[in-house]
Amino acid sequence: IAGGFLGGLAMDALQGRLETNQVKRAIQLRDIMTSLGPAYIKLGQALSIRPDLLSPAAMNELQKLCDKVPSFDSKVAMLLLESELGGPWTQFYSELTPNPIAAASLGQVYKGKLLDGTPVAVKVQRPHVVETVSVDLFIIRSIGIFLRRFPNLLERVDVVALLDEWAARFFEELDYVREGNNATRFAASMAKDLPQVVVPGTYHELTSRRVLTSEWIDGEKLSQSDASDVGDLVNVGVISYLKQLLDTGFFHADPHPGNLIRTPDGRLAILDFGLMCRIDDNIKFGMIEAVSHLIHRDYESIVQDFVTLDFIPPGTDLRPILPVLAKVFDQALEGGGAKNINFQELAADLAQITFDYPFRIPPYFALIIRAIGVLEGIALTGNPDFAIVDEAYPYVAQRLLTDDSPRLQAALRYMIYGKQQLFDAERVVDLLQALESFSVASASAQGDRLANAATAALPAQTNATAPRGMMTGRAQQLERERQEAEELRRSGGGNSPWPQLQLPTPFGPAALPL
Numbered sequence: 001i002a003g004g005f006l007g008g009l010a011m012d013a014l015q016g017r018l019e020t021n022q023v024k025r026a027i028q029l030r031d032i033m034t035s036l037g038p039a040y041i042k043l044g045q046a047l048s049i050r051p052d053l054l055s056p057a058a059m060n061e062l063q064k065l066c067d068k069v070p071s072f073d074s075k076v077a078m079l080l081l082e083s084e085l086g087g088p089w090t091q092f093y094s095e096l097t098p099n100p101i102a103a104a105s106l107g108q109v110y111k112g113k114l115l116d117g118t119p120v121a122v123k124v125q126r127p128h129v130v131e132t133v134s135v136d137l138f139i140i141r142s143i144g145i146f147l148r149r150f151p152n153l154l155e156r157v158d159v160v161a162l163l164d165e166w167a168a169r170f171f172e173e174l175d176y177v178r179e180g181n182n183a184t185r186f187a188a189s190m191a192k193d194l195p196q197v198v199v200p201g202t203y204h205e206l207t208s209r210r211v212l213t214s215e216w217i218d219g220e221k222l223s224q225s226d227a228s229d230v231g232d233l234v235n236v237g238v239i240s241y242l243k244q245l246l247d248t249g250f251f252h253a254d255p256h257p258g259n260l261i262r263t264p265d266g267r268l269a270i271l272d273f274g275l276m277c278r279i280d281d282n283i284k285f286g287m288i289e290a291v292s293h294l295i296h297r298d299y300e301s302i303v304q305d306f307v308t309l310d311f312i313p314p315g316t317d318l319r320p321i322l323p324v325l326a327k328v329f330d331q332a333l334e335g336g337g338a339k340n341i342n343f344q345e346l347a348a349d350l351a352q353i354t355f356d357y358p359f360r361i362p363p364y365f366a367l368i369i370r371a372i373g374v375l376e377g378i379a380l381t382g383n384p385d386f387a388i389v390d391e392a393y394p395y396v397a398q399r400l401l402t403d404d405s406p407r408l409q410a411a412l413r414y415m416i417y418g419k420q421q422l423f424d425a426e427r428v429v430d431l432l433q434a435l436e437s438f439s440v441a442s443a444s445a446q447g448d449r450l451a452n453a454a455t456a457a458l459p460a461q462t463n464a465t466a467p468r469g470m471m472t473g474r475a476q477q478l479e480r481e482r483q484e485a486e487e488l489r490r491s492g493g494g495n496s497p498w499p500q501l502q503l504p505t506p507f508g509p510a511a512l513p514l
Contacts, residue, residue, distance in 0.1 A: 005032055026061035033065065038129050039136035041065050041105035042170055048370075056348070063256070071103035077110075077124040084208040092206055096122065102258075106173060106274070111216060119216035120203065123176065130174055137167050165363055169253075173274035176212035180204060182273035183214070189248045196236050198269040217269045219261035223378045233268045234379040235391060240270070241371050242395040246284050251277040251364070255371040257378070277367050283309060285407040291396050292411045296418045297333065299326040310362040311350075321357050328353070341389045343372055397434035 005028045012018045012025065033044040048062035077100070081089055089096060093112045100108035107125040114120055144159035172178060180202035187199035198217060206213035222233060237260065244251045252259075254275040261269035286308040293301040303322050306312045312321065328349045332341045347369045353359045361369075372388050379386040400412040416427050 005029060022055050022057045023061070026055075026058040029058065030061045030065060033062075034069065037132055037136065038105045038126060039133040039140070039170075041069060042133075042173075043140070043166070045105070065105070069103050069105050071100045071108050072126055074099055074110075076127055077108065080127055081122070081124050081211050084211040085206065093120070093122070107210075114203075120206075121200065121214050121216050122206075123212040123214075125174070125176065125210035130171075133170065133174075137163070137170075141167075162363070169275055172276075175209050176274075177204075177207055177209055179272075179274040180207045180212055180214070182276050186250060186252065186270075186273055186276075189250060190240060190243070193243065194236065194240055196233075196267045197240050198263055198267050199273075200269070200271065217261060217263060217271070219263040219269055221257055222260040222262045222268065223257040223374075225262045227262060227266070229266050230262065231379060231383055231386075233262055233266070234375055234386075236268045237375050238388065238391045239395060240268070241375065242392055245279060245368065246288065246395070246399060249279040249281070249284060251279055251367065252371070253277040253367040255374050257374060260374065260378070277364050279364060283364065285405065285411075288396055288399060288408060289411045289414075291393075292400075292415045294329065294333075295415065297329070298419060299329060302329065306359070309365070310360075311365070312359055316358050321353075321359060324353055324357060341387070343388045344369075344376065394434040394438035397431045398438040401431060401435055 005025065008021070008028070009018075009025055012021050030044065033040040044062045044065045048059050048065065078089055078096075085092055092115070094115050094117065096112040097110050099110075101111050102109045106129060107123050110122045110124070112120050112122050141160060141163055144163055147159055183199055183202050187201070190197045190199065200215040200217050202215075203213040222230060222237075241252070241255070252270060252273065254272055255270075259271045261271060263269050286305055290302060290305040290309065293299075293305060299322060303312070303318045303325055306325070307314055307316070307318075312318070328346070332346045332349070350359070351361055354361060376386065376388045379388075400408055400415060403409075415431065416424055418424060418427075
């Protein structure tokens with residue numbers, strides 16, 4: 001099947017036409033993976049978010065595997081559904097569409113109604129997919145083991161380790177009971193802070209390993225909507241993914257455009273919870289620490305952060321990597337500082353480093369790149385000036401100013417002090433303004449009523465002081481210290497060391513080493 005593709009690729013390499021023909025070869029690769037079945041389709045989807053392994057053109061073509069997958073025979077689907085639920089489908093549903101309304105690599109979805117008329121989505125797994133996938137994975141892994149004989153060919157990536165991690169997630173996706181439980185857990189994690197995020201409920205009594213029955217949600221793809229509130233919903237999505245990434249650690253790892261829906265009442269629906277990523281506290285805190293170091297251009301600390309974040313293996317000699325990373329970040333920061341970084345360009349530059357240095361893109365970060373790429377792509381269609389890092393900064397500020405964990409307290413101190421241990425009043429102003437922005441954005445994400453209340457609470461004139469009603473005890477203390485520092489600077493005192501403060505935390509008073 002792949003003979004023509006491999007032959008053409010070899011000829012391109014000999015004739016120096018790899019870049020010229022990359023789109024053509026990427027289309028051929030996508031067609032080959034589609035014809036080979038579920039395991040290869042999922043492999044193609046996984047590769048579509050790996051800028052360290054594929055060119056942008058190849059990734060773009062393979063991303064089409066998320067939406068354009070052939071369906072299988074509905075008669076086979078109904079037989080499987082009845083086998084899983086233990087009776088004729090009419091015993092459980094009053095209606096089911098004769099043909100699927102959507103098809104994916106592992107299953108296809110029908111629209112139906114329960115016996116009481118409630119509309120539902122019914123996902124049925126492809127037949128024999130476990131057996132087919134297991135054989136395919138054995139073959140692919142065997143090829144990976146063979147390639148280990150040529151370390152110079154694949155020195156920047158362990159194909160077998162990458163495949164093993166991907167395969168573990170793949171088999172998790174094959175369990176629809178697990179997917180239903182994931183959706184329930186995810187909905188609970190969003191309910192309090194982000195009621196504008198909608199998650200379809202699961203009908204557990206009509207769900208099995210190969211059949212998933214969930215609430216039907218009307219709407220249109222966010223990426224295709226021309227509604228005036230698309231920008232607001234993108235911001236809701238940004239806050240949601242930051243909460244998953246930096247707070248709950250339970251990350252929706254399949255955010256392609258088909259899984260982000262604008263509902264008729266103007267909310268953001270997130271679908272498909274088969275693929276979830278769990279992020280531990282060390283990674284969550286490490287990302288916030290890296291932001292603090294990036295703002296101060298402390299590249300020596302950033303290199304250490306990359307070890308914490310699994311980009312660089314422990315024990316690696318960091319000296320050769322430091323000047324390369326410094327150059328990458330200097331270029332990224334040229335456009336106006338950390339908040340104006342183009343995340344996609346930065347990710348591509350980091351991926352390029354993997355070709356020459358012991359630097360790798362960890363699997364969780366590849367998923368983050370994909371999530372941010374989807375949200376950024378939707379936002380840029382309506383707002384060419386949209387910058388994902390700028391949108392994320394208020395959430396980072398909120399975590400720094402309200403979280404009492406020692407690592408984040410230390411990151412807050414560093415953010416304000418810097419390496420020189422001098423209090424920076426402008427940095428405090430920046431943090432407080434970001435906290436104000438987060439408060440308004442968070443209220444907007446909770447609905448119009450809270451957004452209006454937050455807007456009404458804003459000062460009548462624009463200034464650098466965040467609204468008192470929105471500030472935590474620690475933020476209020478920071479504001480007082482900021483005002484005192486401003487007075488000191490106006491009187492000729494300039495920047496000065498900031499002593500240890502007694503600040504109230506969300507859990508009561510505590511001495512913070514600020």
